[in-house]
Amino acid sequence: MQKTKYLLGLDIGSSSIKASLIDSETGDSAGSALSPKTELSISSIKPEWAEQDPDTWWDHVVLATGELLRKTGINPDNIAAIGISYQMHGLVAVDKDQRALRPSIIWCDSRAADIGNRAFNALGAEICLSRFLNSPGNFTASKLKWVNENEPEVYDKIHKIMLPGDYISMKLTGEINTTYTGLSEGIFWDYQENAPAKLLLDHYGIDIDLLPDAHESFSEFGRVTKIASERIGLKEGTPVTYKAGDQPNNAFSLNVLNPGEVAATAGTSGVIYGITGSPCYDEKSRVNTFIHVNHVPQNPRYGVLLCVNGTGILYRWIRQNLIRDDNISYDDMNHMALNTPIGSDGITVLPFGNGAERILENRNPGGQILGLNFNRHTTGHLLRAAQEGIVNSLNYGFEVMKQMGIKHDIVKAGRANMFLSPLFRESFVNTTGAVLELYDTDGSQGAARAAGVASGIYTGLKEAFDGLNILETIEPNSQKRNMYINSYQNWKEKLITELTKS
Numbered sequence: 001m002q003k004t005k006y007l008l009g010l011d012i013g014s015s016s017i018k019a020s021l022i023d024s025e026t027g028d029s030a031g032s033a034l035s036p037k038t039e040l041s042i043s044s045i046k047p048e049w050a051e052q053d054p055d056t057w058w059d060h061v062v063l064a065t066g067e068l069l070r071k072t073g074i075n076p077d078n079i080a081a082i083g084i085s086y087q088m089h090g091l092v093a094v095d096k097d098q099r100a101l102r103p104s105i106i107w108c109d110s111r112a113a114d115i116g117n118r119a120f121n122a123l124g125a126e127i128c129l130s131r132f133l134n135s136p137g138n139f140t141a142s143k144l145k146w147v148n149e150n151e152p153e154v155y156d157k158i159h160k161i162m163l164p165g166d167y168i169s170m171k172l173t174g175e176i177n178t179t180y181t182g183l184s185e186g187i188f189w190d191y192q193e194n195a196p197a198k199l200l201l202d203h204y205g206i207d208i209d210l211l212p213d214a215h216e217s218f219s220e221f222g223r224v225t226k227i228a229s230e231r232i233g234l235k236e237g238t239p240v241t242y243k244a245g246d247q248p249n250n251a252f253s254l255n256v257l258n259p260g261e262v263a264a265t266a267g268t269s270g271v272i273y274g275i276t277g278s279p280c281y282d283e284k285s286r287v288n289t290f291i292h293v294n295h296v297p298q299n300p301r302y303g304v305l306l307c308v309n310g311t312g313i314l315y316r317w318i319r320q321n322l323i324r325d326d327n328i329s330y331d332d333m334n335h336m337a338l339n340t341p342i343g344s345d346g347i348t349v350l351p352f353g354n355g356a357e358r359i360l361e362n363r364n365p366g367g368q369i370l371g372l373n374f375n376r377h378t379t380g381h382l383l384r385a386a387q388e389g390i391v392n393s394l395n396y397g398f399e400v401m402k403q404m405g406i407k408h409d410i411v412k413a414g415r416a417n418m419f420l421s422p423l424f425r426e427s428f429v430n431t432t433g434a435v436l437e438l439y440d441t442d443g444s445q446g447a448a449r450a451a452g453v454a455s456g457i458y459t460g461l462k463e464a465f466d467g468l469n470i471l472e473t474i475e476p477n478s479q480k481r482n483m484y485i486n487s488y489q490n491w492k493e494k495l496i497t498e499l500t501k502s
Helices: 054-072 113-123 125-132 140-150 164-173 180-185 198-204 226-232 246-253 312-323 330-338 379-403 422-432 443-455 478-501
Strands: 006-012 017-023 029-035 079-086 092-094 160-162 177-179 213-215 218-223 239-245 262-266 270-276 288-291 302-308 348-352 366-370 410-414 435-439 470-474
Touching: 006 054, 006 164, 006 443, 017 054, 017 443, 029 054, 029 443, 054 164, 054 226, 079 164, 079 246, 079 443, 092 164, 113 125, 113 140, 113 198, 125 198, 140 198, 160 164, 164 177, 164 218, 164 226, 164 239, 177 180, 177 218, 177 239, 180 213, 180 239, 180 288, 218 443, 239 246, 239 443, 246 262, 246 270, 246 302, 246 443, 270 379, 302 379, 312 330, 312 379, 330 379, 330 422, 348 379, 348 478, 366 478, 379 422, 379 478, 422 435, 422 470, 422 478
Parallel strands: 006 079, 079 239, 177 213, 262 410, 410 435
Antiparallel strands: 006 017, 017 029, 092 160, 218 239, 262 270, 270 302, 288 302, 348 366, 435 470
16 A cells, blocks of 8 residues: 655744645645744844844754654655745855854844945946846845955855755755755846856855855755754655745745736735746845746746835734733734724834835834824724734835736735734735735645655646645725725825935
């Protein structure tokens, strides 16, 4: 009797590590586990810094995977392949013994923004946008330049640099490698040369040999070693067959693969990710273009990414610092917000308190609460204003994407994080005008399905998504839409006023 084959997906987030198993025959989830149970901490020892220890991610991969195997009772021998999704843009540097030389400078760290801006001005907008499709900005290449300038003793010891998912892949397999989409997300890719961005690296004085070898996202990146097997409980020799950043992977998880399709997520940060068949860019790099996971030269696919840093982290901050009651859940907060009027009775929240914001041209105005009235406003008003502020920020970036030809008639998202909130969903569809489709999936499940495609368990993409089910479709309401549009215009005016002060 043939044994059922399972696929393991790992999602390396900045808040937690999630592990999921997919039954390859049915496409259904066989179970999942999360570690830690409380959110991972982010070290910010200086303003605009954000770091995490890569070995902490590995520790929680071990814990989450171990719990998953115990909960499901699935024999590790029946796991056919592993896929990895990870927080984008982080810098991990290792020595020749594959030891991390310093904490990872993660995605929301803003220290390298000026370095990237100077490179953009020095090389020129035409060169940067035509060859990299982005300003070097605050991306991984600029973070590496920061290490080169400020920690030369660390830089001199670097054997290879990698992204967070590459590090976990290395811990599993002992192999150091990356993906083409990973190089593009770090601004390490030259689209004109179709090769690593030597022009930028030469400008930064960085040795191109520090980059790992790159492969397509659907590839074999190595196999679980004996050492890793003993630590994590997986079978030695199990292949790692997929890697992608969390937002390209989120799009894959939702079967967003072709031009005109759009995915969204609203976890720690909020993201809209639209697919195009041709390389395009925003002249101000307010949104960013990367190679999508299913890109091949004969059938090009690019992802245009809009990111707002302060999304779920804003809601968490309110809960921890203003609610301060463990008996009040996020669901309770969502219902408190729903009982207040559209526009929050004049309160405006600018959710920009988690580093420099790309949609604001790498400015960092900080999080702000405007128009608060002590005699009129309640906690519910503030909670609604926070959710509306997040949606308004996404819509502000959406306007840039529209100018680039990215349509958003339908947006797909997993029913998770901020999309669990009825108010957030209502505000999203009526502010943007998009129809929202919610699915029962997440990044770890998507990575598992992708691993099945790359390993040949699935004959193609269609089979991989047989178990993907739509849960709900939400459409704009004509009466509420006008009210949300007016609220957005008021919010936008206040944002512009605040930006002119900085």
